[in-house]
Amino acid sequence: MATEPGRIELTEHELREIAGYAADCARRVLSIFEQSVPADPRPREAIEAAEAFGGGGRRTNALRQSGWAAYRAAGEAVSPPAVDAARAACHAAAAAYLHPKASAHQVKHILGAAGHAARAQELAFAEDRHIAAGTLEWACRHAPAAVTAVLGRLPAAPPGGGRVGELMRELDAALRGRGRAHDATG
Template sequence: MDELRAVVRFAADCAQGLLPEFEAVAPNDSRPREALAAARIFAEGAARSNRQRTAAFASHLAAKAVAEETAQLAALACGDAAASAYLHPIAKASQVGHILRAAACAARVAELRMGATREAVLALAARATSPVPEILRRYPSAPAGSSRVAQLMSELDAAIRG
């Protein structure tokens, strides 16, 4: 559980800075903030519960309710932080998203806002302190995928493993 809490903490830390992107567009929609709170509660020692699942799902629905890409990415990252509590120990590449998707969303927002992709990837990878890299290495590498977020997830994966 301590390792799982570390993964959730990493994902929540990556998503936290994106919350203003969503709230600027949808100030009355608290679903991403609630997803981050659910992630933080688990990361701080509470039992994993349905709260993380339902908050993740609700935050992902909030992403669909806004048109601006940075706001969508923020809501997705917050939802992914809560969903990361359900990282499965079976070593499948699809599980890497539970570890890295929130960070990939943050990298994409940095790319859209500042055009600083490599710098953002390296800064986010540096946030992955022990035991996150060790946990990540138990899984196959993230597939490059066709979406920009998937490509950034693959870059983050390589940077953290390296």
């Protein structure tokens, strides 16, 4: 099936797999946020909404609003690790809104939760880059086939974005390498 110029193919199944993956990445650092701001349920609610969509639920305005609520929670958090943990939750909900555009910006919808999760853990462990590397390794190992398939249809992760952008680019390169290795053997 041919697509319009500037657009990629994107199935509902792929979108659900990507949202579920993003939720898994964000859930790994939810405790960092909750230890810092125990009374704020917004990141947890965003992750749960992304998980519900990934599991077959509808893509509703409530899902979108939960992502924005997690974004606001990040803006109100004082602890830098908690900020990135809440941003991971925001990106998990936003993953459900990946667009079928052949744009490097769309890579952020796929890998934003993982990038912020890696940064949250790195910050929680005194800027230990080995911790972030371990988080990215986990994210690479646990990425479903839909993640690498859709990344293969998009340009590479864009430049910029500070340390989180750097982490997303590292994960993007690793996943694309995994996809090429699978194509060569598969």
